[in-house]
Amino acid sequence: MDLKYVEMLAKKSKDGDNLSKEKLIEEFRPFIRNLSRKTFIHGYDKDDIENECYKNLFKCLNSYNLEKHRFVAYATNGIKNNLNDLIRKTKNRDNSEGSSALTLTDNLEHTLPSNNLNLEEILCNKCDLEILKTAIKNLTEEEQELIDFVFFKNNTVRLYSNLKNLCYSTAAKRKMDVVKKIGRIISDFNEVCIN
Incomplete structure (x- = not known):
């Protein structure tokens, strides 16, 4: 593509010369065909994509x-x-169209899952939380600090190791040991409750 020639065609086309517009289309045709061949947009075929390119x-x-x-x-x-905008728009629209879309019927309330937890789930989650709190209370102060720092404050093990002047692998091993210890405490508690 000769840049000066295309620039001249653009100037003439802007002034209203239709022949220059046709020549401009011819200059961009290889680029547009190549781009439309490489691009997939849901609901568009190659010709549709080419037409979108010419329109643009x-x-x-x-x-x-x-x-x-x-x-x-x-x-x-x-x-x-x-x-790229077309791809973005169709990607967002794909979820609400086609075979994956939800068919609205009279018994829709039975089809859609409820976002509300039932009473059993709420009670189970509350019991699990209490068991976890008890397990954490049975840890040493240093282990509780590690759990609080990494899991509740969402920090990394690397930051913990830097703050405590520990080797990263040592801190990671401590974390794994503490998690295993919590698992043992919880399973011991569950065995006591079951028996």
Whole structure:
């Protein structure tokens, strides 16, 4: 693509010369065909994507300012950005269309899962939380500090090891040992409750 020639065609096309617009289409045809062949957009075939590209080429031509930048770069970026927007829009729309979409019927309330927890789940979660609190209370102060720092305050083991001047592998092993200890305490508690 000859940049100066395309720039001249863009200037003439902007002035209203239809022949220049046709030549401009011819100059961009290889780029658009190549791009449309490489692009998949749900619900669009290759010809639809090409038409979107040509439509955007003329949109770029209308909004193009001759003094600011080169038309080739402006148009190619505009066409690519338009295709990316189309991909983004169809990706969001895919969930509400097609075979994966939910069919609305009279018994919809039986089809949709409820976001509300039932009483049994609430009580089980509360019991699990109490058991976990009891297990953590049975740890040493240093182990409780590690659990609080890593799990409740969402810090990394690496940061813990740096603050405690420990080797990372030592801190990671301590974390795993504490987690295993909590698991043993909980399973011992469950065995006592079951028996």
